[in-house]
Amino acid sequence: MVIVCFLILPSLFIHGQDTIVRCGADAFLEEALELRPELKEKRGLMELELQKHLNEHRAVPRTTITIPVVFHVVWHTDEQNISDLQIYDQLEILNRAFSMQNRNLHTVRGQFRHLISDVQIEFCLAKRDPDGMPTNGITRTQTDVEEIGNERINFTKRAVHFSEYGGKDLWDPDFYLNIWVCEIGGNVLGSATFPNSAPYPEAEGVVVDYRAIGSIGTGVEKLPFADGGKTLVHEIGHYFNLYHPWGPGSGSCDTDDFVEDTPNQIGPYRSCSNETTESCGSEDIVTNFMDYPEDQCLAMFTHGQKERMIASLELHRQKLLESDVCNPPGDPAEENTDLAQIQVNWFSNPQKIGLFAPCQGNFSLDIEVFDMAGRLVYSERANFGRAYMIGFEGYPSGVYIICLRDDQDRECSQVVVY
Ligand SMILES: [Zn+2]
Numbered sequence: 001m002v003i004v005c006f007l008i009l010p011s012l013f014i015h016g017q018d019t020i021v022r023c024g025a026d027a028f029l030e031e032a033l034e035l036r037p038e039l040k041e042k043r044g045l046m047e048l049e050l051q052k053h054l055n056e057h058r059a060v061p062r063t064t065i066t067i068p069v070v071f072h073v074v075w076h077t078d079e080q081n082i083s084d085l086q087i088y089d090q091l092e093i094l095n096r097a098f099s100m101q102n103r104n105l106h107t108v109r110g111q112f113r114h115l116i117s118d119v120q121i122e123f124c125l126a127k128r129d130p131d132g133m134p135t136n137g138i139t140r141t142q143t144d145v146e147e148i149g150n151e152r153i154n155f156t157k158r159a160v161h162f163s164e165y166g167g168k169d170l171w172d173p174d175f176y177l178n179i180w181v182c183e184i185g186g187n188v189l190g191s192a193t194f195p196n197s198a199p200y201p202e203a204e205g206v207v208v209d210y211r212a213i214g215s216i217g218t219g220v221e222k223l224p225f226a227d228g229g230k231t232l233v234h235e236i237g238h239y240f241n242l243y244h245p246w247g248p249g250s251g252s253c254d255t256d257d258f259v260e261d262t263p264n265q266i267g268p269y270r271s272c273s274n275e276t277t278e279s280c281g282s283e284d285i286v287t288n289f290m291d292y293p294e295d296q297c298l299a300m301f302t303h304g305q306k307e308r309m310i311a312s313l314e315l316h317r318q319k320l321l322e323s324d325v326c327n328p329p330g331d332p333a334e335e336n337t338d339l340a341q342i343q344v345n346w347f348s349n350p351q352k353i354g355l356f357a358p359c360q361g362n363f364s365l366d367i368e369v370f371d372m373a374g375r376l377v378y379s380e381r382a383n384f385g386r387a388y389m390i391g392f393e394g395y396p397s398g399v400y401i402i403c404l405r406d407d408q409d410r411e412c413s414q415v416v417v418y
Helices: 023-034 038-055 083-098 109-115 232-237 302-317 316-322 332-336
Strands: 012-015 018-021 065-075 122-126 138-142 177-182 191-194 206-209 345-349 351-356 364-369 377-386 387-391 397-403 410-417
Touching: 023 038, 023 191, 038 302, 065 083, 065 316, 083 122, 083 232, 177 232, 191 232, 206 232, 302 316, 345 410, 377 387
Parallel strands: 065 122, 065 138, 065 177, 177 206
Antiparallel strands: 012 018, 191 206, 345 351, 351 387, 364 377, 364 397, 397 410
C-alpha cells in the first residue's frame, strides 16, 4: 500500500490565505512508480525512443492536430457543478494557449519571444459518447464525497476515477482526453498522467479543481491565483509528456526537462515579477506554461516543447490523433468507419444476417457472402445508418464467410447459419 500526501511536495506555497499546490502531476508519477516498479525502466526506454523519433522527424511540417475532450464534472455542492459556459470558456483558453493566441503574450520577456511557439493543437468537445450516442462532451455526476479528488480507495486509487465510488468512469482514453473537474482537496489545483505512466489505467487523463477551471464563475471567484484557466493548459502539457522546466521531481541543476530550448532552472517560480530570474547559470523563462506562477504570468510553450508534445502524441497516443468523436452521430465523416467494428450476427427466425455499426453513421458497403467452398452465394451494395439486415432464407446450414468492403478496407468474418 502506498500513501502519498500532496502536502509534502516542494511545490507548496502561500498565496493570500490559501496554501496552494500548483501541480500534483509529479506526485502522481511517483505513485505510479511505487505501484508499478517496472515503470522506471519502461519510461527510460520510452524517453530514448522519443528522442530518436524527434531526431528523425524534427523538420517535418505539420498541420493542426485536433484532440477530442470530455469534461467529467463531479460535484458535491451546487457551486462545484460549474456551468457549460465556464467549460466553453476553458476550452477557448486552451485553444488560444496552444495556438499562440493567448492575450498575455506581452508578459514574455524580450529575449525569449523568439521561442514562443504556435503548437498547432486544438481541442474539441466530443459529440459522440462511447456508445455512439450524441453528447455535448460534458458529463455531470453528483457525489456524496467531499474533496473527492483526494479521496482514496484502499489508499491508492482515487474515488473520482470510479463511478462505483462516487466519481465518474473514464471514457476510452484511446479516443478521448478525459478531464475530471471536482474538488480535489489539499488545495491542489490539478494533476495529470504522463503517457503510459498512470498508476492505474482508470486514471488516464487530467484532474482539475473546480476553482481553477476557466476565467468565469468559480474559476475567477474562488481562487484569484488560478483565475485564467491555465491550470488545464499546464496539466495537458504533462499529459502530452512535458516536464516542468526543472525536470522530474523537486528540481536541481542536475535534472532537466529533456527540451533543448528551455533553459535549465533549479526549481519553480511563483510569480513573474519581483524575483531573481536566473538559475543554473542562465536566465529562466518564468512565463512558461509548465512553470508555477499565477495564471496571468503563464504565457508560452517553446518550439522544443511543441516538438516533444507532438512526437509523444505520435508515439504514445496515436489513436487520439485519429479519433473522430467530435463528429456527431450520422455525420458524413462517418462514412469511412472502421469495418472491423461492425458486428455480424445470425438470426434464425426469420433467417437473416444482421450488421451493427458501433455508432450512427451513413455507410455505403459492398457485402459479399461466401460458402466454405469459396463460392460467392450472395452480394449486395448496402447503405445503412447503424443496423442493416440481410434476408438469408433458404440457404443450407453451415459456416459462411461474410466480407464487408468500402473504398479503403475489406474485412471478413465467419457467420454460422442454422
Ligand atoms: Zn505540473
